[in-house]
Amino acid sequence: MSVLDAPVGTVPGPAAGGGEGLVGVFVRLKLTLLRNGLRQSAGRRAAYITSVVVTLLIAAGLLIGLIALHGHAHTGAFVVLLAGVVAVGWTVMPLFFPSGDETLDPSRLVMLPLRPRPLVGALLTASLVGIGPLFTLCLAAGSAFAVAHGAAGAVFAVVAAPLTLLVCVALTRAVATANTRLLTSRKGRDLAVLSGLVIAVGFQVVNFGAQRLSQAGGLAALEPAADVVRWLPPASAVGAVDSASRGSYGQALVQLLLSVAALVALLWLWQRSLVKLMTAPDGSTLAAAGPAREKAGKDGSRLSALLPQGRTGPVMERSLRYIARDPKTKAAWTTALAIGLIVPILTALQGTGSMYFACFAAWMLGIQMYNQFGQDTSAFWMVALTISSTRDAYLELRARALALLLITLPYTVVVTVVTAAVLGDWGDLPEVMGLSFALLGGMLATGAVASANFPYSIPQDGAFKNVAPGQGGLAWISIFGGMVSAGLLCAPVIAVTIWLHVADLEQWLWLLLPVGGVYGALISWAGLRLAAPRTADRLPEILAAVSKG
Numbered sequence: 001m002s003v004l005d006a007p008v009g010t011v012p013g014p015a016a017g018g019g020e021g022l023v024g025v026f027v028r029l030k031l032t033l034l035r036n037g038l039r040q041s042a043g044r045r046a047a048y049i050t051s052v053v054v055t056l057l058i059a060a061g062l063l064i065g066l067i068a069l070h071g072h073a074h075t076g077a078f079v080v081l082l083a084g085v086v087a088v089g090w091t092v093m094p095l096f097f098p099s100g101d102e103t104l105d106p107s108r109l110v111m112l113p114l115r116p117r118p119l120v121g122a123l124l125t126a127s128l129v130g131i132g133p134l135f136t137l138c139l140a141a142g143s144a145f146a147v148a149h150g151a152a153g154a155v156f157a158v159v160a161a162p163l164t165l166l167v168c169v170a171l172t173r174a175v176a177t178a179n180t181r182l183l184t185s186r187k188g189r190d191l192a193v194l195s196g197l198v199i200a201v202g203f204q205v206v207n208f209g210a211q212r213l214s215q216a217g218g219l220a221a222l223e224p225a226a227d228v229v230r231w232l233p234p235a236s237a238v239g240a241v242d243s244a245s246r247g248s249y250g251q252a253l254v255q256l257l258l259s260v261a262a263l264v265a266l267l268w269l270w271q272r273s274l275v276k277l278m279t280a281p282d283g284s285t286l287a288a289a290g291p292a293r294e295k296a297g298k299d300g301s302r303l304s305a306l307l308p309q310g311r312t313g314p315v316m317e318r319s320l321r322y323i324a325r326d327p328k329t330k331a332a333w334t335t336a337l338a339i340g341l342i343v344p345i346l347t348a349l350q351g352t353g354s355m356y357f358a359c360f361a362a363w364m365l366g367i368q369m370y371n372q373f374g375q376d377t378s379a380f381w382m383v384a385l386t387i388s389s390t391r392d393a394y395l396e397l398r399a400r401a402l403a404l405l406l407i408t409l410p411y412t413v414v415v416t417v418v419t420a421a422v423l424g425d426w427g428d429l430p431e432v433m434g435l436s437f438a439l440l441g442g443m444l445a446t447g448a449v450a451s452a453n454f455p456y457s458i459p460q461d462g463a464f465k466n467v468a469p470g471q472g473g474l475a476w477i478s479i480f481g482g483m484v485s486a487g488l489l490c491a492p493v494i495a496v497t498i499w500l501h502v503a504d505l506e507q508w509l510w511l512l513l514p515v516g517g518v519y520g521a522l523i524s525w526a527g528l529r530l531a532a533p534r535t536a537d538r539l540p541e542i543l544a545a546v547s548k549g
Contacts, residue, residue: 022118026126043454047477055131059138066142076242077226079143083164083235086139090168091175106177110278116271124267127169140164144241153245156252160237163259167234170266177273231255233262311392315399320406322375328458329375333368333407340364341415348422355428361415362436365408366443366486370479372400372451374458378547384539394532397448401528404444412436431497431509434516438493441520442486445527452534454478455545489523 038045069075109119127133143164144157230239237259243252307313322329340361347353373380387393416436420429456475493516500509535542 022114022122023125026122027129030126030129047454051476052131055135059135063138063142066139066146069146070148072146074223076147076230076239077222079146080226080230080235080239080242081222082139082143083238084229084232086136086164087168087171087234090136090172106274106277116274116278119274120267120271123173124166124169127173128165133165133169136168137161137165140238143238147238147242147245149245152247152249152252153241156241156244156256159256160241160259163237163256163263164234167237167259167263167266170263170270171234174266174270174273177270177277231258233259311386311395312399312402315396316403316406319400319403323403323407326375336364336368337411340411341418344415344419345422348419353419353423355416355419355423355425355432356435358412358416358419358432359436359439362408362412362440363443363483365404365411366440366447367479367483368408369401369404369444369447370450370482371454371456371458371475372397372447373455373542374451374546376546377458380543380546384543387536387539390533390536393535394528397451397528397531397535401444401448401524405440408440412440427506428509430511430513431516434512434514435490435493435497436516437513437520438490438516438523439486439520441522441524442489443483444520444524445489445530446482446485448524448527448531449534450478450482452531452538452542455542457546493519 038048066079069078106123140161141157144161148154148157229235230242236255240252240255240259243249243255304313304317307316323333324330340363343360344353344357347357373383376383383396387396413433416429416433420426420432454475454477456478493512496515497509497512500506500512
């Protein structure tokens, strides 16, 4: 009998006691989960293979670019900061992007007779299997090669590249395990929304700061920041290669030992978190729900009175409740609202902005239309029972789109007006708002079609998983393919805008406001009409896809 076929709660052979057998079990388990996920449909396999090919091409391009930097005067500063950014990404990216699988979710291992130390080794090895670690290893190897000179530099580079990867993986696993119970509880996941927002805002601040530094003097402007980061693991491992290449062997050894010490400390913290997670009781979700239920009932009755009658009102109310109560839906909306305002405002304050950046708000919020059925998870079967015709499917999709418009329309207007006020460019306000309305309509149309054709599950039991195993490529293709299609749908309005500017007919640009609004309404209606029959015909497939997690 295979280890993967063992009954729940038992791990035969060396897996329960020896680390070597347990490592093989978890690696095979991860590969089995991936293989079984890809077996479900040809479309899923194609989406996954496409995402892998694109990622590998990007990794290869970055690797070649880093190799080309070899010998540049300020390459050391750049690669050290790059290693620091990669480490930050490994820490926070699982909160926002599809990732994770059952082999890396420690809460699923509580009932198994596994000792913490072998379990850490097995989970760490399983974490190294995947396209993400390969991408990181390419960056680490390219960074180490870019600053390696002489025999000493080459020796340190051979050690630094895998060490950087190990620290990154251990860091993200330690943080994930330490926060599993916090983020899987209702109140904890609500708090995670705030932390996610802070991190998202921080990324934008770092992005704009990097742009200002590059404008100030190229890679040379990065030297002051790199002097600090080169002593912080895992960037210190890359910094050790640079130091050894310059003949500072003592400094290089200290920097390398800092990364080794960080790896040991992270593994120890990870092990302690695993012990606590698998042995300590969890009372974080206990609360007195009586007063909250009474208040929710009163709020719900007031909301229902304001919404349309028939099927539309209840569906809109359900969607709005998801936004207000479901932690993952709330996190996605909060991040979109924050970033949609930050990008145009910060670019305007920097003096490099344009009114057209205000369209970014409509783009960010339009993404929320994608995978509408995935947010229902396994509860979608109750919705599916109410859909018996194309008209039922159309009313369901239209109500969900209207719920989204209740937030996105006023928000788009506010962001456009604030951007115009910061830039002092009120003349471009009508055309930009019209373009935003057209873009929003395109996103609603393609989002409805993508929801019907490419549904995927959003697991609720994992704090760091936004897509079920095997569906990550499908999610990326659905979202990015839909966004490209939305841009193409807006091409007529964009062409009219360009023509009015080229023909010196600026006095007629105000017409783009009503034109954009009407055009956006028409294409969103067409998209809903196109998605409705597909939704009605594919209800069993949609239910199976969104219930996977």
